[in-house]
Amino acid sequence: MDISCERLPEIFNIAAYFIEGSLSRGHSERIAFYYRDETYTYRTVRSYVRRAATLLSELGLDREDRIAILLPDTPEFIFAFWGAIWAGAVPVPINTACSIDDIQYIIQNCRAKILLTSQEWHEKLTLGTEFLRDVLLVDGETPFLSRLDQTSEEATPSRTSPCEPAFWLYTSGSTGRPKGVVHMHSSMVVSAQRYGKDIVGLHENDITYSIAKMPFAYGLGNTLYMTMAVGAASVLSDAANAFDIIADLHRYQPTVLFGVPSTYASILAVKEMAPLETPRLRLCLSAAEQLPKTIWTRWLQAYGYEICEGIGTTELLHIFLSNRPGECQPGSSGFPVPGYEVEILDDQGYPVKVGEIGTLQVTGKSLMLGYWNRIEETRKVIYGNSIRTGDQYQCDAEGFFWFMGRKDDLFKVNGQWTSPFEIEEVLLQHESLLDVAIVPQTDAQEVLPYVVAFVTLKAGFTASSELEDGIRRFAKSRLPHFKAPKAIHFLDKLPRTPTGKIHRKALGTKLALVRAL
Structure with missing residues (x-):
C-alpha cells in the first residue's frame, strides 16, 4: 500500500x-x-483531547502556533499533544533529560506561545522570551486536568492538510544545539503502517511498554500513535531504574517491550535479585543505539526472547531498518522496512560494493519537511525525497545492514579504520563489565592513535589495577593487539545524550581534561 500526502484526503x-x-x-x-493506578479508555482520551483543543484555543493558541510540552510520559502530555493538533496548532515535546540550557533554548527557538510543564520545572527555568504568553501547570492550585474538566468538548478538528506541519521533535543535540525537526500530519500514518503494523504486527489486544519516552521519536511511536492506530494500550511509566522497570513489567504484563540496549543490559545485570516474569510478552525490540550481540545472546539465554533490533532517526520519525521476528541476525540492523529504500553510498554519492563501508541514504514517505530555521543544514542532508543520515553502514551478501558508527566515530589505528562497536562487543563479554564505550586517543606527539576504554562495572566488582590488567589481557586474547585498549578508565556511569546514546564527545572532553592534568 502506497501511503503519501497525495493519497490522503x-x-x-x-x-x-x-x-x-x-x-x-x-x-x-x-x-x-x-x-x-489509573486507566484511560479511548472515549475518555477523546473527551480530554477535545477539551484541551478548546482550552488552548481560548488561550489564544492559533493555527500553526507552537505549544511546548515539558513533561514525563503522563496523560496530560497526551491530551495536550493531540489537543494542539486537533486545534491546528503544533505541539513541541521537550525531553526532560535535556539540560536546562537546552530546554530554554528549545522554548525560545520554537517560539512557543504556551508552555505546559510542572511547578518544579517552572521554578528551574528562566523564561524571558518574547513569544511565550502562558504557562500551564499540571500541579498546583489550578492543575491542567482540573481546567480541562471545566472546559467544554465543543472543539471540532481543524481543517488541516496532510502535508502541513503537525508537530516538531528536537534532536538530542550531542554535536551542537538541538535542531527542530518538522513533521507533517501524514508522517505518523506512514510509520504506524510500515513499522507498527507490517513489522511489529501490533493489534488491538497488545499492551506496549516503551523505555524511550514520548519526546523521543522512537518513544512517541511506541507509546502514542502506533498503538492508537490499532486500538491497543500503552503503559505510561516514570520508571527510573532496572528494578522499577521490572516492577512495571510484572504489574502491567505488556505483550510488546520497546527497549534500548542499556536497559536490556541493566535488567540482565540484576536478574539474580529480580528475575523477569512476563508470560504475556510476545516480542522484544530495540533501537536508539547499537545492540551488542553479547546482550542479545544473554537475553535469549536468560528469558527465551529474541530482541528485534532496528534503527530510525528523528528526521524519518521512526524505524526504517529492522530485524524480523524469528529471523533476527544478532548485531545487525536487519533489512529495510517495507516502503523505505535504503542505500549505502560512497563520498561521491555512488552505491558501494557488498561489504564496503559507506554513508546510509534513506528514501521514505515519513521524511521530515526540514529543520526549523536551518535551511543550510537541511540542504546538506536532504536530496530530493532522500536523506543522508551520516551513519556509516555496510551490507553483507545476505542483505543484512550492519552499523559501523557515525562518520566521526570511526578512527584509524595501525593504519586501519576501526569501529568502536567491534571492540565494545568483545569487552562486554568480560564477566565484570556492564557498559563500555571506546574512543581514540593520540600519543604525546599527536601522531599515533590508540584505543581507550571507558567502562562501568557490574555489582560485586571493584575497580583496581588488577582488574584493569585482567580486562586488557582479555581484550588482547580476542582482538588484534592494536585494537586492545591501551588505557581503561572506570566510571560510575557512562555519559549519555537525552535519547540514551553514549555521549562520545563528552568522553573525548574527559580525555582532554585528563591529559591536560
Missing part, C-alpha cells in the same frame, strides 16, 4: 484520524493508556 487532521478512527472501530471502551 485533502483535508486531514492526524489527531482526528487516530482518535475518531479508534471509536469508529468499536474501541471506545477499550483501555488506551495505563498510568499508575
